[in-house]
Amino acid sequence: MAERPVLYTCAGSRGLRATWAAEEAGVDVELKLLPFPPRFTVPEYLETNPLGTVPMLVEGEVQMTESCAIAHYLATKGADQSLVVAPGEPDYPAYLDFTYHADATITFPQTVYMRFALFEKDKGWSEAGEAYAKWFWKRLVKLEQRLETREFLCADRFTVADICCGYALILAGRVGLDEGLPQSLRDYRDRLTAREGYRRAVAREAAGPAAI
Structure with a gap:
């Protein structure tokens, strides 16, 4: 059974892109909210993400820290692929x-x-x-x-x-x-x-x- 993606973020941060993409794509992510800024308010988070930034997506060996990349990645995991424009499409x-x-x-x-x-x-x-x-x-x-x-x-x-x-x-x-x-x-x-x-x-x- 595939591991459920875990998304570390702060409410309203750039991580909202990832949360939003997951909701639009119907992808089940485990959402974990951190107080802002996490590198100061939750120093132990640095053990998970040495950058101390949000968002961060963890899925098995997958670790991603760029909000737009995470949004794209999660969109590709949904049953409906309309959120992603495929290489063969003009746009x-x-x-x-x-x-x-x-x-x-x-x-x-x-x-x-x-x-x-x-x-x-x-x-x-x-x-x-x-x-x-x-x-x-x-x-x-x-x-x-x-x-x-x-x-x-x-x-x-x-x-x-x-x-x-x-x-x-x-x-x-x-x-x-x-x-x-x-x-x-x-x-x-x-x-x-x-x-x-x-x-x-x-x-x-x-x-x-x-x-x-």
Whole structure:
């Protein structure tokens, strides 16, 4: 019998991508919630993940720490493969591009903004936070243009690319970055967060058991 995947995460973190993908794909994962930031609040977690980051997926010998990769991996384990765009489909390159675009281009300036404007704002780095906020907003242009004539990013259906990029827009609303968000992307975010899979994922994280 295959081992049940174990997902270590913090509620509302980038790990939500993985929880969301599991819910959409109907994949049973054991969810273990950690307080944020786990490397300081639960130092014994470093024995499981030396990086001290979340999410982390453990399944037998499999160990994964990148949220978009975990979301893609879990989606491939579901009975319904519609969350993944296959190599033979015309939008396969776009699917890969937007899935990687989510963290490499969009979420990165968000995390720096959060450090300067939220976590360490008492250090007088507000100007740096504002600069990264503007950088984040400028980097939304690719999503905005892609969605001008589409409901979802790839293959005329909801996929992991939407989960990965959509999370960045969800995070924007939580950390004070909505000011520069175009209305079209707000509408897109509304479509994503109205999904039952998303709502189940958020509910699971809210009620998840402690990991340690």
